[in-house]
Amino acid sequence: MAEAEKKVDRGARRKARTRKKLLDAASDLSREKDLEDISIVDITEAADVGLGTFYNHFESKNDLLKALADDYLVAHVAELTGLIEGLEDPAEIFLVSYRFTVSCACDARGWHIMRQMPHSYIRDRLEARSVADVKMGLEQGRFHIANPDCLGKFLNCSVVGIMSGLADGDINLQQAKDYGGYFLKLLGMSDEDVQALLDKDLPEAEVECLSNA
Template sequence: MNSQAELKTEGRVARRQKRNRRSLIDAARQIMSRKGIDAATMLEIAELADVGAGTVYNYFKSKEDLAIAVLEELMHELALQIEKVTDTFDDPAQVYAFGVRTVIDTATHDMRWRQLLYRSEVIANAIFQRMGPFAIRDLQNATHAGRFRVEDPALTWKMACHAIVGVALAVTTEEMPIDVVDETVVTLLCMTGVGRAEAADLANRDRPALPKR
């Protein structure tokens, strides 16, 4: 086979692999959203994706890995939804506050998040990576506007991600009451350099509903 033919073959293989991976994530998202991660099976996901049952493991080592891939997409979509709402805000500090509260509320209520919270390190890192470009930008904007005093936005967001996952896990396992979420949001806002009273004001402002997907 000449080099040009080899390149064409490699291109076809890469495209097929990309399609298969996309199909598996779409199928997993549909099934897991309907019946939960625990009840979903790799066989039904493979059948819906129209790939061989054994082929799934060429792309994902386990159902959990596939679920994390689904959750990463949900995180990015949530960031976009938050952005649509907060684009209407005048106060850049409120933008970040709304985002933090929305993420922690989602983590404690959305079944697809709840079932993976025990993988706290993985999920916190996924939040940091997928939602970080938005949150770090919001921290920078609020700092430039004089509303926050954040020297290292990436570090601040990193710590927030771990706190969000830790508290969400404690709430969903009933180790802590749900009202600890309010205190968590205030504490995370205090990490931006604002006083407690101002943090509480930001945390308690009206929160418009997210746009429907």
């Protein structure tokens, strides 16, 4: 590798490390209070970088918050993809996806970041996945509904509400997971088919529900 290319590579790695330090610092601080109560100076001091460095990576605190949320959602998709790998039944995929998604509200650090984003931001990112799962279930005859797009919007609004209730301690993790059976019935599955699916040993991430411990 030419010397000039090595310098560019080192510079890119250094920039990525600094960006990560800022994100990690903001994430750690957000455990204690909302980002609106955290100053950019607080973040740069926690990251041990200069104030001007912040603006080399982010235009504002809101820009940083969006980056935190995006990173969290990317990790969510990667872990979920691993969980459903090998599953073929659309109903199983839907239920595993639902259970994993709601359990993410137990992650106090991650959910504290997500709840500061507009609900539409979360719903929009959940919707694409859930609608795709529902349409696959329709194509394979597992689900029976007239308007998957409409139901998809309803499901995602409901899921965000369930996650909020779980994070606030209004419902526990088992109750949140049980609601998945109700959603399967809304998708047109019979009580017997839903119960058979709920009785199966499905793949599941290990999540410690801090808000309900």
